[in-house]
Each structure stands twice: as structure tokens, then as C-alpha cells.
Amino acid sequence: MSARTRFAPSPTGFxxxxxxxxxxxxxxxxKHDGGEFLLRIEDTDQxxxxxxxxxxxxxxLDLCNMKIDEGPKxxxxxGPYIQSERINIxxxxxxxxxxxxKAYYCFCAEETLEEMREYCDRKKIPFMYDGRCSHLTKEExxxxxxxxxxxxxxxxxxxxxxxxxxxxxxGDVRVExxxxxxxxxxxxxxxxxxxxANVIDDHLMHITHVIRGNEYLAQTPKxxxxxxxxxxxxxxxxxxxxxxxxxxxxxxxRNGDASFMDLYNEGYLPSAIVNYxxxxxxxxxxxxxxYSMDDLIKNFDVNRISKSPATYDIxxxxxxxxxxxxxxxDEEYLKFVRPYLTYDVSNKTEEWVNxxxxxxxxxxxxxxxxxxxxxxxxxxDINISKENEEFLNSDESIPLVIKTYKEELAKLxxxxxxxxxxxxxxxxxxxGVKGKxxxxxxxxxxxxxxxxxxxxxxxxxxxxxxxxxxxx
RNA sequence: GGCCCGUUGGUGAAGUGGUUGAACACACAUGCCUUUCACGCAUGCAUUCAUGGGUUCAAAUCCCGUACGGGUCACCA
Numbered sequence: 001m002s003a004r005t006r007f008a009p010s011p012t013g014f015x016x017x018x019x020x021x022x023x024x025x026x027x028x029x030x031k032h033d034g035g036e037f038l039l040r041i042e043d044t045d046q047x048x049x050x051x052x053x054x055x056x057x058x059x060x061l062d063l064c065n066m067k068i069d070e071g072p073k074x075x076x077x078x079g080p081y082i083q084s085e086r087i088n089i090x091x092x093x094x095x096x097x098x099x100x101x102k103a104y105y106c107f108c109a110e111e112t113l114e115e116m117r118e119y120c121d122r123k124k125i126p127f128m129y130d131g132r133c134s135h136l137t138k139e140e141x142x143x144x145x146x147x148x149x150x151x152x153x154x155x156x157x158x159x160x161x162x163x164x165x166x167x168x169x170x171g172d173v174r175v176e177x178x179x180x181x182x183x184x185x186x187x188x189x190x191x192x193x194x195x196x197a198n199v200i201d202d203h204l205m206h207i208t209h210v211i212r213g214n215e216y217l218a219q220t221p222k223x224x225x226x227x228x229x230x231x232x233x234x235x236x237x238x239x240x241x242x243x244x245x246x247x248x249x250x251x252x253x254r255n256g257d258a259s260f261m262d263l264y265n266e267g268y269l270p271s272a273i274v275n276y277x278x279x280x281x282x283x284x285x286x287x288x289x290x291y292s293m294d295d296l297i298k299n300f301d302v303n304r305i306s307k308s309p310a311t312y313d314i315x316x317x318x319x320x321x322x323x324x325x326x327x328x329x330d331e332e333y334l335k336f337v338r339p340y341l342t343y344d345v346s347n348k349t350e351e352w353v354n355x356x357x358x359x360x361x362x363x364x365x366x367x368x369x370x371x372x373x374x375x376x377x378x379x380x381d382i383n384i385s386k387e388n389e390e391f392l393n394s395d396e397s398i399p400l401v402i403k404t405y406k407e408e409l410a411k412l413x414x415x416x417x418x419x420x421x422x423x424x425x426x427x428x429x430x431x432g433v434k435g436k437x438x439x440x441x442x443x444x445x446x447x448x449x450x451x452x453x454x455x456x457x458x459x460x461x462x463x464x465x466x467x468x469x470x471x472x
Numbered sequence: 473g474g475c476c477c478g479u480u481g482g483u484g485a486a487g488u489g490g491u492u493g494a495a496c497a498c499a500c501a502u503g504c505c506u507u508u509c510a511c512g513c514a515u516g517c518a519u520u521c522a523u524g525g526g527u528u529c530a531a532a533u534c535c536c537g538u539a540c541g542g543g544u545c546a547c548c549a
Contacts, residue, residue: 010549045548110547117546126474126545152547170477179475179545187547194549218476218544241478248541276484279497283485287496306485309542313483316498362511428507439508451509 003035003208007061008042008198011053015060015260017312018213018243018251021277025240026211027066028278028300035208039071040201041082044191054082060260063270065293070205078205083197090192093200093230094153094185102229103185105151106133107144110188128181129154153186155226163221168238169305170214175221183222195219199226202235211238214309238302241281242309251312258314267340267367268317272324276317280310290323318365325364333361340367343378356461359453376447377461382470388444397433398441404430405442406471415464421456446470 005026009019030037039057043049054072061068070076080086097103106129113129120127134156136144144151157180164174185196192200202210217239227234245251253259258266263273275291282305284291291299328336337357345353360373384392392398408423408430428434443450443458446467452458459467 008549012549042549048548106547113547124473128545150547173476175475181545184547189547191547193547198549213543214477215543239477242542244542246483250542279484281484285486287486289484289497308478308480310485311483313498316484319498424507434507436508443508449509453510454506455508 001206001208003030003033004038004206005030005035005209005211006038006040006202006205006207008040008201009057010042010045010048011050011057012048013050013053013056014253015057016251016253017258017260017263017277020060020064020260020273021243021280022211022213022240023061023066024064024274024278024296025238025282025300025305026209028296029209029211029238029302031297032300036069036076037066038076038205038207039068039081040205041072041084042194042197043082043084044187044194044197046084046189046191063264064260064274065271083192083201086197086201087190087192089204090186090197090200091190094192094196097155097185097229098153100229101156103153103155104134105136105141105145106154106182106184107136107149107151108133109150128179131156131182134182150188152184152188154182154184155229157182157222157225163224165220165224165237167217167220168236168302169241169307170217170239173217173220175218177221180222180225195222196226199223203227203230203232207235209238210235211240214239214242238305240305241307243277243280244309244311246311246313248311263317267337267369268321269324269336272321273317275324276320280312281306290320322362322365326362328361330358330361334358337364337367337370340370341374342371343374352461355457359457359461376449376452376458379448380466382446382448384444384448388448388450391450392441392444395437397431397437401427401431401433401438401441402445402471406468409459409464409471410468412464415460417456417460420459424455442471 007023007026009015009023027037029035039061041054041057058068058071058073068074070078070081072079072081075081094103098105108129116129117127131154133154158177161177162174163177163180164172166172183195184193186192201207220237220239224234243251260273264270271292274293274296275289278291278296278300279289282300284299285301285304325333325336334354334357337360338353341353341357356374356377357370360370363373364370404427405423408426409420412419412423424438428438431438439455440450443452443455446462447458453461462470
């Protein structure tokens with residue numbers, strides 16, 4: 001059977017770079033093998049539901065060019081794909097485990113547990129549920145059930161021995177069974193816990209490879225114990241290293257770390273984001289770094305996933321984005337940047353705007369940056385810095401150069417870049433000045449700053465009227 | 473605190489006992505090009521692989537300890 005993987009986010013309406021990266025790995029493992037990629041919504045925490053989150057997830061994956069083979073909107077034969085719609089299934093399996101004697105009803109109130117926990121905290125001893133309810137007699141249980149007492153279902157964990165789990169990336173991971181708590185499978189509100197729902201669904205949906213963040217590694221033995229209890233075959237585990245922020249901490253919304261949508265809205269192309277992210281914790285066998293989704297599918301190899309955490313570095317993302325922007329056709333590029341331009345261009349021609357944007361095509365790192373680059377064409381307040389003022393007074397040829405520019409530009413009948421470039425040559429000839437002294441004075445005079453796009457373009461875009469005005 | 477995982481340059485990383493004098497890419501620096509800046513191109517950038525010890529003719533690569541970093545111990549996912 002070919003690989004089946006799943007992306008299983010909570011519907012919080014927020015997609016982390018780290019989550020996305022995991023989704024990419026999941027997608028690639030499935031597709032590399034010609035298998036299926038499923039989306040399952042893990043909404044067992046009723047308090048965290050967010051309206052529209054499912055659309056948001058679909059939208060994100062779609063932008064990233066990852067097609068969902070089975071999910072809430074495109075059901076396959078193993079649905080439903082939203083956990084809250086499957087609670088009967090979990091209940092059934094939890095009860096089956098109780099019948100098999102591998103799980104039990106627990107009537108301990110949350111407050112009781114809380115007290116026990118506090119007591120242990122004070123005594124500085126690790127707290128673990130003592131399993132007292134596993135000793136309840138059949139009659140006691142029926143009595144409590146009849147009285148409508150709230151309960152949870154807990155799994156009986158072995159008290160001795162060692163559990164070993166094999167992970168593709170990290171190898172064998174062993175954990176002493178005695179540190180494993182009798183974990184809750186079914187909560188008192190009837191919803192399953194994450195761990196339980198995960199195992200049930202992964203099995204029922206025939207998931208072959210479970211790919212998730214390294215933070216779950218230590219919990220994997222618990223999962224395996226559940227598979228064992230049911231007599232099911234466990235999937236292949238692939239734990240991937242975490243993605244850290246530049247401060248060395250786990251990425252989080254709280255730290256203000258960028259989410260996919262933040263980046264997208266800033267003007268990063270999804271293809272560039274995907275390309276960058278896949279290289280965080282994975283490396284190809286060759287030196288090639290720029291990959292289309294198809295190339296990634298072809299070349300992805302789980303054996304090349306690294307063990308150590310990766311730090312997210314926006315500089316490199318910018319480099320990728322810059323590369324991808326350059327790969328766009330002029331037409332695509334214009335369509336892409338135009339929405340990011342926030343300056344008022346209502347009194348400009350479309351031709352002018354397009355020319356302006358096109359000039360910056362191979363300078364641009366991300367969409368919003370266009371506003372930083374293009375400022376000189378919208379600012380009528382020319383502020384010449386002290387250094388530049390000094391420069392203007394540093395050579396006696398400068399006033400003549402400026403004067404000549406002004407005269408020659410005023411003579412121009414056609415205002416276009418070719419003619420303007422020609423004017424520069426004329427000024428050079430007439431004054432005998434070249435290089436910096438030829439270019440900088442007019443640059444500074446008309447824009448206030450010493451750098452910008454090609455000079456003829458700059459002069460052209462600022463416009464005849466303003467240029468002549470500023471040269472006087 | 474117990475347990476689990478990790479540690480190659482500012483960043484992503486290659487490397488799985490001997491052509492590694494540690495690739496490649498980003499960033500950075502310098503130079504070239506463009507009669508200017510940027511773009512582009514070229515060059516430079518770890519005498520060393522957290523650290524101490526061990527195994528070996530030979531270790532970034534294997535073993536042990538230490539330090540540091542992170543994760544995890546919920547009726548959260």
C-alpha cells in the first residue's frame with residue numbers, strides 16, 4: 001500500500017510556520033510515494049474553536065500548492081474528517097477497551113485531582129494519578145453510572161518494563177513504563193483526548209506515516225501502548241526537528257513570530273515560503289536549493305531529515321522570495337506587486353505606475369517593500385542631508401553641471417528615458433565632467449538621496465516639471 | 473526536579489572512521505562591472521566541528537562523563 005499521511009491541525013485560524021513545515025513534510029512523504037494526503041480537523045477542545053478556520057486551512061494549503069485528497073470538503077471513504085463529528089466512534093472504542101479490561105471508568109473529580117496535584121507540588125514529588133478507580137467493583141461502577149456521576153475513561157498503563165518505539169529520524173526511543181500515567185482517553189464531556197482521537201483516527205483512516213514535531217517524541221510510547229492494546233499495527237513514526245525563532249525559542253504567536261498569513265500578506269510568495277521551509281530540517285542530496293513542488297516530491301527523502309532544531313532566518317527567506325519574484329513574468333509581477341503599493345497614484349497614468357513597479361522587479365525582496373523603495377517618487381519634500389549638502393559644495397563644477405542639466409532637459413520635446421539618457425551625454429560633453437560628479441548632483445537635487453534606480457528612469461518618473469523646479 | 477532529544481561559522485547546512493587543507497547557500501566584507509548607488513559577477517570569511525576523557529595507525533564521525541540549549545510530565549492539542 002502506498003503512503004497515506006495526514007495534516008491534523010486544530011481549527012484556530014492561525015497557521016504557524018512550524019505547522020506549515022510539518023504539513024509540507026507530510027505532503028511530500030505521501031506524494032513521493034504516490035500516496036494520499038488527508039486533512040483532519042482536530043477540534044476536540046471545544047473552547048478553542050474559531051469560526052471559518054477550516055476555510056482558512058484549505059486556503060493556506062491551496063496557496064501552497066498542496067492538494068488535499070481527503071478531508072472535510074472532499075471526503076473519502078473514511079470520514080467524517082472532523083473529530084467533533086466522530087465522538088461516537090471514540091466512545092465506542094474507549095468502551096471496547098474497558099470491556100477488554102485495558103481501560104477503566106474513573107470518577108475522580110477534577111477538583112480532587114487538582115488537590116492531589118497541589119499536595120504533590122508542595123511535597124516536591126512528581127504527581128501521577130494513582131489509579132484508585134481501577135479498583136472499583138463492577139457494582140460500584142454501575143451504581144455511580146446510574147447516579148449520573150461524571151466520569152472519564154483512563155487507559156491502564158503497565159507499571160514495569162520498558163517501551164521502545166522506533167522513529168525514522170531519531171532511532172529507538174525507550175521510556176520506562178512506570179513514568180507513564182494512566183492517561184485519559186475520553187473526557188467527561190464525552191470528547192476524546194488528543195492522544196486517543198489521534199490513534200483511533202490514524203488507524204481507521206489507514207495512515208501509514210505519522211509525521212509530527214519533535215515535542216511529541218517522548219509521548220510516542222503512550223501511543224504505541226494504545227495500538228498494542230487494540231492489537232493494531234502502529235504506523236511509521238517520523239519526528240521532525242522543531243523550528244526556532246531567532247531568539248532560540250520555540251516559534252509562537254505570543255512572541256509575535258510570523259505566521260504563514262503574515263508572510264503572505266507582507267508579499268512573500270507561497271512557493272518561496274514552501275521552498276524555504278522545506279530546507280529547515282531537511283536537506284537535499286545535491287547543492288541545488290531552488291525547488292518547485294514537483295521537484296520536491298521527486299527528491300524528498302525522509303532519511304535526510306536532521307535531528308537538530310533549525311532557526312528561522314527571514315534573510316534567507318527574503319533571498320528565496322527575491323529569486324521567485326524574479327522568475328515571474330513582467331505581467332505576473334505587476335499583478336503581484338500592484339496591491340502592495342500604498343501610495344496614492346490616482347493622478348498618475350497606468351503606464352507611469354507600471355514603469356515604476358517594473359524598475360524595481362529585481363530589487364524587491366517582498367511585496368510590501370515596494371513602498372520603501374519607491375518613496376522618492378512620492379515625496380515632494382526634498383530633504384538634503386548635511387553630508388549631501390557638503391558634497392554639493394565640494395566641487396566647483398557642480399553648479400555648472402546642474403545648470404546644464406536644467407537647460408538641456410528644458411529643451412527636450414519628448415519626455416522619455418532615451419532622450420533623457422541622451423541629455424546626460426550632452427551634459428557630460430558640454431561640461432567635461434564625468435562619473436560621480438556627473439551623476440550625484442542631479443540625483444541629490446531631484447530626490448534628496450544619493451541612490452535610486454537608473455538615473456534616466458529616475459528623472460523620467462519624477463517628471464519634467466518637478467525636475468526642472470528642483471534643479472533651480 | 474524526573475524523563476526524552478539535541479549541540480559543525482552570525483544563519484540554513486554537507487559530512488555516517490582515512491582525496492575534508494570541513495562542501496554548498498544566506499548574511500557580512502572587499503574588489504570588478506555599470507561613466508554614480510543598487511542589481512549582477514568575483515574573492516574572502518570555522519587551523520576546527522560545545523567541552524573533557526577514552527577506543528583506533530587514523531575521529532566532526534564510535535564510547536563515556538560534563539556543560540549548555542530545547543522538549544515533555546493536563547479532562548490542551
